[in-house]
Amino acid sequence: MMQLLSIQNSATTFSKLSQGKLIVLTGPSGVGKGTLMRTLLQRHPELYYSVSATTRAPRPGEIDGKHYHFIERSKFEQLVAHGEFLEWAEFAGNYYGTLRLAVLNQINLGKCVVLEIELEGARQIRTSFPEAKSIFILPPSLTELENRIRGRGQDPEEAIRRRLNRAHEEIQAADEFDVQIVNDDFEAALQSIETALDSFANCKQ
Numbered sequence: 001m002m003q004l005l006s007i008q009n010s011a012t013t014f015s016k017l018s019q020g021k022l023i024v025l026t027g028p029s030g031v032g033k034g035t036l037m038r039t040l041l042q043r044h045p046e047l048y049y050s051v052s053a054t055t056r057a058p059r060p061g062e063i064d065g066k067h068y069h070f071i072e073r074s075k076f077e078q079l080v081a082h083g084e085f086l087e088w089a090e091f092a093g094n095y096y097g098t099l100r101l102a103v104l105n106q107i108n109l110g111k112c113v114v115l116e117i118e119l120e121g122a123r124q125i126r127t128s129f130p131e132a133k134s135i136f137i138l139p140p141s142l143t144e145l146e147n148r149i150r151g152r153g154q155d156p157e158e159a160i161r162r163r164l165n166r167a168h169e170e171i172q173a174a175d176e177f178d179v180q181i182v183n184d185d186f187e188a189a190l191q192s193i194e195t196a197l198d199s200f201a202n203c204k205q
């Protein structure tokens with residue numbers, strides 16, 4: 001991790017984006033993005049998942065470097081100042097960001113890189129890299145969204161409230177993205193994501 005974070009920006013640019021692809025999965029907290037992404041990666045190991053950095057404390061079972069790079073706020077701010085993030089945002093009281101270098105390297109190797117990020121970061125990617133493709137995951141209803149966040153049982157009440165408040169605004173932004181998929185039946189949603197990946201690019205085998 002320290003080695004990763006200490007790498008300075010290289011001259012690598014998105015001029016070579018055509019060699020690989022960047023795919024963004026976004027949607028409100030608790031909609032099932034992470035669960036969908038995990039299954040997608042199991043089925044399609046050829047996809048490269050970009051592990052984000054965050055200042056959030058690890059949840060039980062989360063592993064540094066696998067689920068997130070867990071870092072202090074001061075370190076995150078230093079990385080922002082050095083331009084190390086492709087995108088970043090503050091969400092429900094914590095910072096989250098995609099490390100630029102790892103993503104660019106994989107794209108330049110011809111990989112399809114998938115990001116699982118919240119709305120502001122997804123908007124930043126859309127502005128900076130219009131070639132990127134995006135999928136917005138919707139819940140079947142707000143009641144079901146709340147049930148899922150609570151059922152996950154991993155966030156304190158204050159964090160749950162912040163996430164649900166934010167969800168209203170996020171859902172209204174769904175049409176800004178290339179494809180909208182309702183995650184009601186899990187398998188059906190997964191298949192819709194696979195179909196979308198096929199239509200974007202030859203990203204999976």
Ligand SMILES: Nc1ncnc2c1ncn2[C@@H]1O[C@H](COP(=O)(O)OP(=O)(O)OP(=O)(O)O)[C@@H](O)[C@H]1O
Pocket residue numbers: 027028029030031032033034035036148149151152183184185186
């Ligand atoms: N189709 C589904 N039907 C019922 N429950 C689901 C479905 N998809 C995911 N879930 C459950 O919803 C909960 C939230 O899912 P998950 O953590 O993947 O959401 P998320 O969008 O990644 O949230 P966050 O953005 O906060 O990380 C989990 O308990 C997961 O098992």
Ligand SMILES: Nc1nc2c(ncn2[C@@H]2O[C@H](COP(=O)(O)O)[C@@H](O)[C@H]2O)c(=O)[nH]1
Pocket residue numbers: 027028029033052053056087088089091096097098116117118119120121122
């Ligand atoms: N803008 C970014 N958002 C990110 C990134 N990594 C994750 N996320 C999103 O944050 C929320 C909360 O995540 P949680 O793990 O605390 O539940 C969720 O919507 C994630 O998709 C990132 O690098 N940039």
